Amino acid sequence: MSILYILYITNLLLTNNVDQHECLSTEEHLKPLLNTSLKLAEDPQDGQHDTVKPVIQLPQRSRRYETDLKHIVFGIAASSNLWESRKEYIKVWWRPKVTRGIVWVDKQVRTRRNEKLPEIRISGNTSKFKYTNKQGQRSALRISRVVSETLRLGLKDVRWFVMGDDDTVFLVDNVVRILSKYDHRQFYYVGSSSESHVQNIYFSYAMAYGGGGFAISYPLAKELEKIQDRCIQRYPALYGSDDRIQACMAELGVPLTKEAGFHQYDVYGNLLGLLAAHPVTPLVSIHHLDVVEPIFPGMNRVKGLQRLFESVNLDSASVMQQSICYDKDHFWSISVSWGFVVQIVRGVISPRELEMPTRTFLNWYRRADYTAYAFNTRPVSKHPCQKPFVFYISSSRYDPGRKQIIGIYTRSKSSNPYCRWRMESPNKINSIVVLKRPDSLRWQKSPRRDCCRVLPSSKSSKMYLWVGTCREGEISELQHHQ
Structure with a gap:
């Protein structure tokens, strides 16, 4: 019995030593990953320093490089x-x-x-x-x-x-x-x-x-x-x-x-559908400018680009970024492609549909074949009451006092067909004023569409919209006509 007891105690001590050695090895192995350093967490919005926080030094793909x-x-x-x-x-x-x-x-x-x-x-x-x-x-x-x-x-x-x-x-x-x-x-x-x-x-x-x-x-x-x-x-x-x-x-x-x-842009025709529903990513380039129609009707290609670059010079990060909201009083759906165009459609169209480009263009083989695109599209509505009212940007300027950009969007000269719906028509609106603060740091945050809101207006011929970062809990909420 004494011999058995000695063997048991010896085995227990050896096992504990092995476990301890394994724990130390694991700790040594993880030490480079768990090594922490103290950094100042800086808010890029205002440059104010927060409290000192430990930051684990792990590989980060989201890191930004100081490329100019x-x-x-x-x-x-x-x-x-x-x-x-x-x-x-x-x-x-x-x-x-x-x-x-x-x-x-x-x-x-x-x-x-x-x-x-x-x-x-x-x-x-x-x-x-x-x-x-x-x-x-x-x-x-x-x-x-x-x-x-x-x-x-x-x-x-x-x-x-x-x-x-x-x-x-x-x-x-x-x-x-x-x-x-x-x-x-x-x-x-x-x-x-x-x-x-x-x-x-x-x-x-x-x-x-x-x-x-x-x-x-x-x-x-x-x-x-x-x-x-x-x-x-x-x-x-x-x-x-x-x-x-x-x-x-x-x-x-x-x-x-x-x-x-x-x-x-391997397409022909009008880029309106593509540019008005740009993906949530910075607009980097536009190609085939000799092939597609001028981006602004009634202007030649170069003049149209110069008009667009007036918006680019004010807030390049936000150009073509889409916002979606609803006029709850009139039951209109509103899509803003900032710096380019605003569209108003009677009735309620879901954000899921509005963020899908309308087929205002033909594919590279000059066919109206929606299966030939490498992304989802939706047809141009044939219903006379659902043809959008289109307002292209005509001027924009920065107001330093209010720290916001004021863009004027003017109604396109193309006429809308007669509509039998009793719902009020946007036909009375001649211009839309879009207010927005520049946001050069928007792409250093997670990608998200801006929100837009309909502001009060004393004139039935003019609509005011605000476009910017969504408030907490704010969404493009559907409101159905009762």
Whole structure:
């Protein structure tokens, strides 16, 4: 019995030592993750410091990087044949001595002194490269090398290269907002797909479309430049420049990081339906401006873009962001695409429907086929009483006293059909005043639509709306007609 008791005690002590050793090992293993440091929690809204709080040092994907516009270089692919007209699009968004970039053309183009344009360079010779696609053009080879040729210029303090076409308009502050989310020291290929489901099937859903623009981080651009010429030779049958870039990215093993604000706009017709229901993400680019109708009726394409950029200059973060509310007295549904358009529809249409683009456009193959889009759409209502009353922005200004933007939206000249409903018509309204405070930090918070409210008005011909951050518990609540 004594021997058995000694063996039992010895085994118990050994077991305790092993358990203790395992606990210490686990603690040592977790120590780097559980190591805390004291940081000041700062409110980005007012810069006031809160109490000191322990912060666990864990990997954070949501971290923002101090990327500024000076860290971004644009590579713009241009055609000498279209330069005289296309350069007007570049002038809309380019900021001389602020934005950095190069326009790459196939041959020398005429330049004028003091034109507000980037530096213009001629692309390198691509005659040594094979090109066998019977539907495309050899210029795809030249354009695919824009990022690499820009890199070879040796520009300093570059974090990102952004590729675009000469008929692409960028909102450069929103480019910064998007790219600030990503670590520029890593390999990133950022852009978006086409709006055309057929185009994405034919080319690739994994490809960033060049017209909509895409961004390549500096270290990835360096790796691309090393292999690109060899890579191009392996894909002579590809159609365009952007699928050649994607083919090389596949060889490098880098997938597309999708950002829905880059817009290829492989559509024809009126962009109203798309822009009035923009996804909840910053508007980064608009492409195919020669293909679609001017964004404002009665104005040419360039003048319309200049009008839009009046809103961009006041609050670029909020341009095209949709708000939905209801006029409970009249039972109207109201959709605001800030800085662009306000639409009023009789009756109650759910937010789920209003945030879906109406098919005011045709797909890339000029067919009214809603199954050809890579996103949900809804038909334009055929009911005469549910045709929207459309108000396009006509002017906007900032009121420093009230710290708010005052936008005037004027009724479109197109007439609405006769309606038999007894419900009051918005026909009496000639203009809508939209009040909004700028919110440059909105994309540093979780994505959410702004709320809007109908304000009192002493004139039946004028409606007042407020647009801004939702209050606690505020929603776009449906109110049905009794």
